[in-house]
Amino acid sequence: MSFLHIDDVHKHFGETHVLKGIDIEIDKGDFLVLVGPSGCGKSTLLNMIAGLDTISEGELRLDGRRINELHPSRRDIAMVFQSYALYPSMSVAGNIGFGLEMRKVPKAERRAAIQRVAELLQIENLLSRKPGQLSGGQRQRVAMGRALVRDPQLFLFDEPLSNLDAKLRVDMRTEIKQLHQRLGTTIVYVTHDQIEAMTLATRIAVMRGGELQQLGTPQAVYDDPNNLFVAGFMGSPSMNLVPARIADRDGKLVALVEAGETTLALPIVRDREALEGWCNRQVMLGLRPEAITDPTSANRDGGEIFEADLEVELVEPTGADLYVVTRLGGISVNARMRPGSPPQPGEDTRFAFDVSRMVAFDPESEARIRTAVDADAPVQAASA
Amino acid sequence: MSDTAAPPGKGARERLQRWLPKLVLSPSCVLILFFVYGFIAWTSYISFSNSGMLPEYTWAGLRQWSRLWGSWTWGIALHNIWVFGLLYIVSCTLLGLLLAILLDQRIRAEGALRTVYLYPMALSFIVTGTAWQWFLNPGLGLEKTVQALGWESFSFNWLIDSNMAIYTVVIAAVWQATGFIMAMFLAGLRGIDGEMIKAAQIDGAPAWKIYLRIIIPQLRPVFLSAVVVLAHLAIKSFDLIVAMTGGGPGNATAVPATFMYSYAFSRNEMGIAAASAVFMLAVIAALIIPYLYSELREPRS
């Protein structure tokens, strides 16, 4: 039995249908990240789990118990808010201990609990300060301390890092991950940042327009996206989406991609059975930038490599990598190459396509064209 | 932002929690409904009745209203509030803007000067009126002082001159409110993006042109606020006139507020008094409601 079960949950605000039947199950110790663009309903869903928004339809079960009607304070849930929501007139210790105080925990016990959490988060020296005297990162820690001290069954995080600067955000991300690994807590975490989702989650739920697009492990969502939206949303730089035509070339299924004067015939490796039905039809090919590279960097053990000389449009060095832009199917395509001797714009250079990582989508419905059982990648993993 | 949802919950305690907010708000709502809107309705009704010394609830149509519009004093009052309001609003706005711009030139002791300009706003209109009545006293005040300084023929007797008395009230009222308007403009000036001004300076615009072409046009919301606030103060002005001139000499400085008061409490003409009050309310409502509407219409997604 799953630990947190979101069972066909709907939300209506007056006329608008904000959540259109969300189904998610996670196990104890899971780190679920709800990710999606703003307005996708992820924060509403989180507030419903917390009990701060009512559930219009459907059921919410925590550890087998229906919690729809339970008051927020009785759900054994703690939440870290985007604005941190620290009580401005209370000291850090007062903030952390407030929840315990409301639950009538004796003072001595409270003090010990505050001390324990402060040590865990390394904020012992801040306990007597007021929130106004803290930096952004410190406030973030206090907000987490306030949640941790209650030792709840479930932690909720509502975009907790979005108010921090870039460097601090990365540091805190690491810390949250370490904390999760050490304490083995169950977490539901909302963010619009797909990198945060990838790095933190054991389960990612990608949402759009009040609907769940895909639920799975980070790797599954990344490698095996359910549709064009998930493919484009996850990953940075994002997946190259190139129009192509499926064709049969001497018994071999290929995707024909226009490349300037010539046409590339990329062999189809994944989802071959499904794509056979698409012969002579337009599809949208998805190729991660790291699946297009230079011949020396290409991974020849795992996959099938297809090489071609293409004209370089633009070169973007990032230090660690070199992104080379070329044009396929009328679209600028990003390829990740080894830094070192960059090709010059206007010249031709050799690209190596790892076609075993190539996926295809229906350009009309935007859905993935996939064979029901795909041996190459784990299928959408609802429960492990 | 959606309305803050009451947390779900069962049980009497949680039901009470759900009703508490409205329960706590209700005394104020009841007070306001009765003492503001109920009273407005009552006064409005009385203005269509035959009420004299005591309220009388028989419908008399527009009788009181036609008596009001036929009244010679009401005509003076309307004329005066028009003259007073116009001069008051224009003088306060221009003087306030001027002082704000002058103070915005990185002045030493800006804080002290601001305090000096603003202090009259803390005084009661009655105190202001008393002070200016004395200051402009024709026998012993400014007139005599200037004469004593050597300008023998100097004469300043506006306070007792029927044609000029209303202007003395304007002077005192402007003295009282300019500092406030200055503060509003100063806050507006401080809110203007500095980079735009730097850009204009780099473009070679002289300071006065920067003010005229770039800064003052951006203060439009402050102008609007200032005019609304001043107009509202002007229509309500009662205390200052009572203290300075008592509405006199004769009826020379009567305004709708003093007119209403004297018909209500000295002449026992409730009906006319009510009609004049309704008229004042209508003017202010026409001014304030659109303003409040635009101010409160915050973009909420």
Next chain:
Amino acid sequence: MSAATPAARRFTPARMLLYAILLFFAVLYLLPLYVMLTTSFKTLAEIQQGNMLALPREWTAAPWREAWGSACIGLECSGVKGYFFNSIQIVVPAVLISGLLGAFNGYVLTKWRFRGHKIVFGLILFSCFIPFQIILLPMARVLGILHLANSTSGLVLVHIVYGIGFTTLFFRNFYASFPDELVRAAQLDGAGFFRIFFRILLPASVPIIVVTVIWQFTNVWNDFLFGVSFASGDSAPITVALNNLVNSSTGVKAYNVNMAAAMVAAVPTLIVYILAGKYFLRGLMSGSVKG
């Protein structure tokens, strides 16, 4: 933002002119207060013959003593002191109660919003701006029915009712700047409606409490219209007493006593202004523009 360039900070003739104008206005603004003060320390004889702008040749506190304790207002000759205490008796409860109601209203209207909360706020807010002439007649009758006519308690009620609009405005705008998440966090922590208000919001409200108290204090203290309409004789506030003293005394006008009485009426609000001008201004501004 100033359009003055840094170079303009040096003392050029233009800057001298600027300071001259500013000082001229400063003198102009201080002059009435100065005249009021000096007159209140002069003997009547000196006033009759003398220059209004001159300092008293012979300082005397007699006008102040007379204004405070023995000047005749109506038929009573015991100065303004009784009326001064009337005003205090009116101000204190009126400020406290209207402030508390406003704080609760602001809290509910921002943190416990319900369908129609904007309309409720609009209706409350509009009460700040009505010309009070519209309520004078019915209020006089209601106070009579409640046996509160000509009493300071009656004025307390009046000031509470018509103070709610502003106090609600102040607290609403202040609490609107608090994130709603604060209330949500406290709910998760197990705090209820009152606990959230008294433990979390109110302790953080000191600045707006100061603004509200100052604003209400100044407004109620300086009120004349309600005082003159609903309280005559012994229960009148200081402003009404001052007006009666100045404008209805017969015989020779004791200008020095009048000015001393005016100063007595002005001193409390002036002290508040000098001590907390920043908060006074903030109240004025949020009374005119959205906070």
